[in-house]
Amino acid sequence: MKRVLVRQTLVLLALAMVPGIGQAVYYRDRVSWNAPAIAPDEVTLEQAQSWGDTVLWVDARPTEQFEREHIPAALSLNEDSWDELLPQMLAQWSPENHVVVYCSSQSCAASHDVARRLREEAGLKNVYVLHGGWEGWLGAKK
Numbered sequence: 739m740k741r742v743l744v745r746q747t748l749v750l751l752a753l754a755m756v757p758g759i760g761q762a763v764y765y766r767d768r769v770s771w772n773a774p775a776i777a778p779d780e781v782t783l784e785q786a787q788s789w790g791d792t793v794l795w796v797d798a799r800p801t802e803q804f805e806r807e808h809i810p811a812a813l814s815l816n817e818d819s820w821d822e823l824l825p826q827m828l829a830q831w832s833p834e835n836h837v838v839v840y841c842s843s844q845s846c847a848a849s850h851d852v853a854r855r856l857r858e859e860a861g862l863k864n865v866y867v868l869h870g871g872w873e874g875w876l877g878a879k880k
């Protein structure tokens with residue numbers, strides 16, 4: 739009797755796992771298991787693009803990288819040239835803008851630093867960081 743109960747329990751456990759295994763196999767290419775979570779101050783590219791013309795793109799990468807290639811209509815504003823570039827950026831800014839800052843990749847901290855300074859030092863609202871950064875932008879354009 740005990741052996742029958744153990745066998746039935748194992749069969750039920752195996753059957754309970756079948757839907758989960760099937761879903762993992764079926765969706766293996768659609769789910770990024772290792773994708774970093776989006777921080778509260780970040781936005782996805784789709785979100786930012788949905789804001790249309792109200793987005794003011796800010797590139798926090800070094801000037802050399804910005805000059806090589808950047809998001810169309812983006813403004814350069816990095817830590818190294820903060821005092822020089824901030825007035826130029828603020829001249830383009832208006833209160834209805836959503837400011838989206840990006841740098842090289844998801845692991846790049848420059849965009850978070852620039853966004854924080856825009857909020858704290860310049861007193862701007864609606865300042866976000868692009869989740870995935872420049873690499874995310876390039877990946878979406880392929």
